[in-house]
Amino acid sequence: MTDKAAVVEVKELTKKFxxxxxxxxxxxxxxPHCTTALLGSxxxxxxxxxSMLLGLLxxxxxxxxxxxxxxxxHRFKILPRVNMSSPYIDLPQRLTVRENLKVYAKLYEVxxxxxxxxxxxxxxELKELLxxxxxxxxxxxxxxxSLAKALINEPExxxxxxxxxxxxxxxxxxxxxxxxxxxxxxxxAILLASHNMLEVHRMCQQVFIMTHGKIVExxxxxxxxxxxxxxDLEQTFLKIVRNANRQD
Amino acid sequence: xxPTRISGLMLRYIYLLRSSxxxxxxxxxxxxxxxxxxxFISKHLISEAPLYQKAPSLLITAVILWDVLxxxxxxxxxxxxxxxxxxxLGNLFVSPLRPYELIASITLISILRTLIGVIPACLxxxxxxxxxxxxxxxxxILYFLALVIFGxxxxxxxxxxxxxxxxxxxxxxxxxxFLLAPIMAIYYPVDVLPPILQNIAYxxxxxxxxxxxxxxxxxxxxxxxxxxNAFALDLLYYALAxxxxxxxxxxxxxxxxxxxxxx
Numbered sequence: 117m118t119d120k121a122a123v124v125e126v127k128e129l130t131k132k133f134x135x136x137x138x139x140x141x142x143x144x145x146x147x148p149h150c151t152t153a154l155l156g157s158x159x160x161x162x163x164x165x166x167s168m169l170l171g172l173l174x175x176x177x178x179x180x181x182x183x184x185x186x187x188x189x190h191r192f193k194i195l196p197r198v199n200m201s202s203p204y205i206d207l208p209q210r211l212t213v214r215e216n217l218k219v220y221a222k223l224y225e226v227x228x229x230x231x232x233x234x235x236x237x238x239x240x241e242l243k244e245l246l247x248x249x250x251x252x253x254x255x256x257x258x259x260x261x262s263l264a265k266a267l268i269n270e271p272e273x274x275x276x277x278x279x280x281x282x283x284x285x286x287x288x289x290x291x292x293x294x295x296x297x298x299x300x301x302x303x304x305a306i307l308l309a310s311h312n313m314l315e316v317h318r319m320c321q322q323v324f325i326m327t328h329g330k331i332v333e334x335x336x337x338x339x340x341x342x343x344x345x346x347x348d349l350e351q352t353f354l355k356i357v358r359n360a361n362r363q364d
Numbered sequence: 365x366x367p368t369r370i371s372g373l374m375l376r377y378i379y380l381l382r383s384s385x386x387x388x389x390x391x392x393x394x395x396x397x398x399x400x401x402x403x404f405i406s407k408h409l410i411s412e413a414p415l416y417q418k419a420p421s422l423l424i425t426a427v428i429l430w431d432v433l434x435x436x437x438x439x440x441x442x443x444x445x446x447x448x449x450x451x452x453l454g455n456l457f458v459s460p461l462r463p464y465e466l467i468a469s470i471t472l473i474s475i476l477r478t479l480i481g482v483i484p485a486c487l488x489x490x491x492x493x494x495x496x497x498x499x500x501x502x503x504x505i506l507y508f509l510a511l512v513i514f515g516x517x518x519x520x521x522x523x524x525x526x527x528x529x530x531x532x533x534x535x536x537x538x539x540x541x542f543l544l545a546p547i548m549a550i551y552y553p554v555d556v557l558p559p560i561l562q563n564i565a566y567x568x569x570x571x572x573x574x575x576x577x578x579x580x581x582x583x584x585x586x587x588x589x590x591x592x593n594a595f596a597l598d599l600l601y602y603a604l605a606x607x608x609x610x611x612x613x614x615x616x617x618x619x620x621x622x623x624x625x626x627x
Contacts, residue, residue, distance in 0.1 A: 133619070164620065170458045173620045195460045205454035208376060208446075215379040222372025223459040249383065265455070 121184075123148050123273050123305040124169065129178035131164055131329075138164040140329035142178070148272070149299065151306040153316040156326035157357055162309045165326070166275055169307070170200060182273060196224060201266035202277035203259075209251035213242055213261050216250065217268060224269035236264045240294065256287040263291065270302060277309045288312075292319055313350040325353060327360040365468070369461050373469035377443055381477075391439075391477055395431045395485040402427040403493040422581045423551065424495050429577060430550045432482055433511040433570055434541055439477035440519025441526075441537035443470045448531055457622045463613050467606075470523070471516055478512065500577075503586055507573050510594040513602065514569045518544075520605035524612035530621065549574050569594040569601070 122145035131139040139161045146152050154162045167173035169180060171191040180187040182194045207216045217236065221229035237243050240260045250258060259279070266274060279295070280288035292315060299306060310316055316323060317337045325333040325340075333340060333356050337349050346352040381388055406423035447453045456466065489495040497504065518540055525533040547561050548570040554562050565571040576590030616622050 167620060172454070172457055172617065172622045174614075174617045192460055192462060195458065198458070200458055202454070204451075206451040207455065208380065208450045208452050210383045210450075211376065211379045212383075215375075219372050219376040219379070220455075220459070222368050222375060223456070223461050225366060225368050225460070 121148075122146060123183060124307075125179075125181040126169075127179045127181075129165070129168060129180065130176050131161075131168060131173065132176045137329050139168070139175075142329075142331055144324060144331060144334070146273070146305045146307055147322075148303045148305050150322055151295075151299065151308060151320045152322040152324065153320040154307060154309045154324050154326065155311075155313075155316065155353055160326040161329040162326060163277070164329075166200075166277060166307070166309060169275060170198070171195065196269060197271055198273045198275070199224075199266045199269055199271040200275040200277070201262045201279060203262075203281050204277065207250055207258075207262060207265060210249055212247050212249055213253075213264075214246040216261065217264060220265050220268050226269055232268065232270075236267060240264050255282050256284065259283055259287070259291065263294075267298065272302070272304055274304050274306045275309075276306060278311070279308065280310075280312065280315060288315070295319070313348065313353060317349045323349070325356050327357055332356060332360050365462070365465060366460075369459075370465050370469045370472070373456070373461060373466065374473055377446070377469075377473045378476075380446060388480075391435075391481045392484050395428075395435065395481040396488055398427055398431055399424065399485040399489055400492065403489060403495070406493070421495050421499070422578065424489060424493060425497065425500065425577060425581070426551050426574060428482065428486060428489075428497055429507060429511055429573065430545075430548075431485065432478060432508055433515050433548075435478040435481045436474055436512040436515025437518045437522075437541045438537065439474040439481075440470055440516055441522040442477075443473050444523045444526055445534060445537060448526060448534075453622065463609070467520060467523070467609065470519070474516065474519065475512065478515075500580065503576070503580060503591070506591050507577060510569055510573050510591060510598055513595075513598040515541075517598065517601040517605045520602075520609050524605070524609040527609070527616045528612040528621065544568065544570075547571070553578060566593075567597070569597040572597070 124146035126142055126144050129139060129142040130137065142165065154165060156162050164173065168175050169182075169187070171187055171194075174188070183197060185194055187194060211219070214233070217233045218229065221233060226232050237246060240263060242260060242264060245253060245257055245261070250261060253261065263279070266276070276295075280291050283291065295306065296319065298304065308316070308320060321336060323335060323337055323340060324331045335343065340352050341347070341349060344352045344355050346355060381391075403424055409423065447456060486497045489497065500507070522533070522537045522540060525536050547557060547565045548568055549557065549565055550570070554565045554571055554575060557565055572590040572594040576587050576594075579585050579587050579590070
């Protein structure tokens with residue numbers, strides 16, 4: 117990885133809900149042109165971390181700087197340059213693809229929204245679906261539309277929660293290749309939360325493994341595999357998580 | 365404040381209405397049914413009660429103004445509920461849309477939906493009951509405005525509850541305005557109520573509006589004080605509702621509730 121200024125700087129980030137610590141003293145950077153995976157078992161703190169990076173959840177302590185700005189104080193200055201996609205958040209199902217993209221183009225104040233929508237439609241092969249209501253699309257088609265919405269403002273920071281969940285291998289590969297080309301073109305920092313280790317290995321230059329709210333391991337996929345004497349990232353992940361659970 | 369972002373969110377609700385004839389039907393159906401029902405009740409009462417012979421349009425006007433208030437409130441809450449039902453709230457909150465722009469969009473859509481609901485009812489009243497709402501004159505616009513603003517106040521309060529408590533608070537959207545209805549003196553004077561409830565009634569803008577409406581019909585007198593009281597109370601309640609929304613929104617961000625609005 118080249119030494120570029122970080123897009124995201126997280127320092128000693130902690131989130132407590134009463135007595136329960138969901139995220140515990142996280143410190144990490146996300147650099148441009150780099151895809152980072154946030155891995156962890158269910159309940160490890162991934163969604164809580166992503167929620168704080170999006171400004172949806174206020175941290176208990178710690179700081180988040182995005183594009184050099186304090187997220188807590190300048191959230192609305194940062195959000196036009198960020199976007200996200202998650203299978204747990206839907207777009208309005210009764211609106212057509214075109215209507216959804218028009219609405220979000222306005223919410224992000226995209227200049228020349230018509231051209232942008234045309235470009236995205238071309239890139240993500242949505243032309244034939246433009247006038248169809250979202251509820252009439254397949255899971256794979258909905259994922260492409262969700263991705264189009266996530267890219268409507270050409271974000272410099274993209275947060276993806278399970279981007280290829282419940283997709284067939286062909287569509288999943290297609291999405292991954294598209295994201296790679298987008299990142300090459302835009303120098304975007306991508307943060308990916310995923311349970312798909314093969315996907316993480318293929319896409320990511322940096323991996324953080326979380327358990328019980330902490331980052332317990334970090335490095336490139338190859339570094340982690342070598343460090344733990346395993347043959348693939350899934351085995352490495354299982355070893356790290358199980359060791360962490362035993363120590364607790 | 366960004367007119368582009370506000371109009372973007374308004375576009376979302378307009379597209380939804382355009383795509384869903386049941387939603388459009390529902391907006392028009394209830395005010396019209398209310399008007400027709402009460403119109404016939406009024407017709408009957410005119411023949412039976414001297415009071416209503418003196419002011420035959422009194423009941424129908426009360427029905428229409430009540431519906432303006434109810435529609436203003438429920439349309440506000442419904443727009444926000446659409447986001448919860450469609451699980452789209454997370455997308456809105458991670459966009460550059462400010463919370464006050466969300467409120468502004470929903471306010472403007474609430475006006476549009478109220479007009480779509482009430483205008484057909486008023487048009488039907490003309491041939492069916494020989495009733496012209498415009499006969500109220502200039503005060504009508506002010507009554508309408510004061511009631512719509514109070515509907516926004518209760519609507520914002522409901523949105524604050526939904527942000528904080530999620531879909532579990534959905535029933536409040538329907539209950540709240542009906543809970544207040546008996547003490548808003550819609551169909552009867554305030555002095556019909558027990559003394560303690562009279563004081564509560566006068567703390568609500570609608571009671572002043574409906575009293576003013578009755579004075580206009582029965583005494584042929586326009587009491588400006590009723591309107592002044594109503595608008596002053598509207599201002600107070602609007603400020604309190606916005607404060608409640610701010611507190612709820614901040615609390616929801618602290619507790620991570622913006623992404624999880626299910627029960």
